[in-house]
Amino acid sequence: MNNSSIRTYFSGTKNAAPLAVFRIQFGILMFWSIIRFAANGWISKLYIEPQFFFSYYGFEWVQPLGEWTYLIFIICGLASLFVAIGFKYRWAIIIFFLSFTYIELMDKTTYLNHYYFISILSFLMIFLPAHCYFSVDAWQDEKIRSQKVPSWTIDSIKLLLGIVYFYAGLAKLNSDWLFEAMPLQIWLPAKYSIPLLGDLLQQTWMHYIFAWSGAIYDLSIPFLLLYKRTKPFAFILVVVFHVMTRVLFPIGMFPYIMIASALIFFDSALHNKILEKLSEWLRISKSYFDNGAVYEFPKTWLRNASMGIISAFFILQLLIPFRYLLYPGELFWTEEGYRFSWRVMLMEKAGYANFKVVDPENDQRFYVDNTQFLTRFQEKQMSSQPDFILEYAHFLEDHYQEQGIKDPEIYAESYVALNGRRSQPYVDPNVDLTEIEPSFKHRTWLLPFDDEIKGL
């Protein structure tokens, strides 16, 4: 590609309907997610009841706000509705991004790749003119109303989806996944009660079929969705794959979000049809928006800034998943560079961590009852993830200092079992964890993993 073809690409335009449909779906699904989250009682259970929250490094200042936490969810839910109808869109999507990200940063116990996906997708959407068509904003403001948008605005969403799938596929290219069918071999037999599939899931060959087809699906689906001839077939695959994951795994709204998102790969004809139906149903005139205009950013610098930020965003997205290469040791064991990398469903890790508090002044020693400070869910997450263990040890240090031990030493006796292997000692039991500060440095205080997992 030479300079001029790049320029031609960036001046190219497309019908705005796909972007509008994407915005509407996104808003509605997010609203539904928030309602579901609240209806399950999770706001209180995850963000109000626990007395301690695990923070991301550098985001310790993001904490739940007690009863006010509900307000953040209300704001986030309202913002998603505003996004759906395209009312004060830019503000709505910025507020959605901030409130949703705040919620995710409050406690990393609940970290899920798809929550991270929602965060970065909503960040991307801040810079896209998703409100220029079939929205309240476009209804009210003629300057915004446009039937066409720059091609790159639609393509950036496709690119993000492509990265998510492709990187998830790359992450599956390891010996545990491909040659041991792990962790599927642990997870699938437990789904015995699913009608029709339950018995099949007991078969080892079935675990391998799931593993290999999952990897091939992730690696190929972005391309199959891009080419016109394979597109309908690819969409069927998307639906089957995600319905399957919905049935098999507790991953909430994610399958629906991915199925809906994949529609962006289709021609605008489909999206225009969807919007026509919607117009009939809502009794509004879709043709009101069909003005033939091309969306222009209000100021040239805004356009340039948006493109600059989006470029930087994608460069980061391409690099972040590979940051694990900077660390020695087995990624699954040390989890250095594990998160934010589309490593979805790759590990079954169970752990147990018992903390010993020593008062060096009188050599008194005792063990901590974790249930005194953590919920069951938090304890489970803490005991197999080193950054949690360290953060908790520091919390314990503060707690016992308040209890009158001047300089408590804290040691962890911990065991972790990874992907069906026998449990083995995890944290070096002779290291006083209070002496170790959280950082991005390599964790020398973990014991080595006594097996090898080959691959990416």
Added chain:
Amino acid sequence: MKKYAILLLTVFFLWSCTNNGPSGPNPDDFDREAILVNWADNIIIPSFTDLSEATDQLHTSAETFSASPTQQNLNTLRNSWENTYLAFQHVSMFEMGEAMQLRFRDNLNIYPTDTTEIKQNVSEGGYDLTLPSLNDSQGFPALDYLIHGLGDNDIEILSYYTTNIDAQNYRTYLTDLTLRIDTLTDQVLNSWTSGYRDEFVSNSGNGANSSLDMMVNDYIYYYEKHLRAGKIGIPAGVFSGSPLSSHVEAYYSEGFSKALFNEALSASINFFNGTHFEGEADGQSLDDYLDYLNTMKDGADLTSIINSQFQDAKNEAQTLNDNFAVQVESDNSLMLSTYDELQRNVVNLKVDMLQALNINVDYVDADGD
């Protein structure tokens, strides 16, 4: 839109196709519901039935004693108390359904008991035993105090029920406690026999709210918190730095704590292996499920690892004094080594077994990351 109808149909078609693989009857397939049936019919309900008979007896003994506080009646009451307390060790881990609603275990066995509160209840009257704040002045530990701990010797103890200014109140309090134990137990047993059993057995799916997941979580929680920590760890000072002899179970009985511990450990072992209550028959349980999953995975033989660790803990506990309070004060190291043996199985149960069984800890969205 037509296209979409076709698309959807294709999806459903593919979906249903997945059943047409070469499945047929599968001899390897494991019947998880059989575990639930075994637990409910051969362990849980018989244990509660046994306890309910014992609590009935306990209440009768308490009424007899209350009507006529003699040494002989006191001895009978103590006997009933011991039998009932032992029977309770078999159901303490089943804190689910009605038992969970009632907070059965908290009402029956919080120790150390609050003797000041007991005395206050007795002298002031008007107590409401259903209040959670009064959990630590009722149940077996409160009875322990009332029949063993009020005085230094039996004559002194009897005087509380005869000549004490509050004697009538003591008699009433005693029977109020035994009545409450009896009522609560009957409530839980009734719920099991009139509906909950079927609900429990038919909830054989997979998920944090399925019976298997709930039961295994409860079991491990019980083993870790009530057996390992409550009966051994806390008195041995594992969580406080120095031994706390007054925190042993049945503290005032001076000599019954080991019997209770042994009974509870046996109950835990029986549950793991599916051994019928008061029987030798070995039904389906976690051991069989682990064996089944293990043959699939060629992993380590977890069942025998766990069982031999149970045995090690049992053997280690043999060396302990009948009265753990004495043991803690004379040679706490033996208590600590029993704790260590119990602790080893926490790792086996909580890490290796939970992973193998793929038990959900809680109902929250979570995938493998």
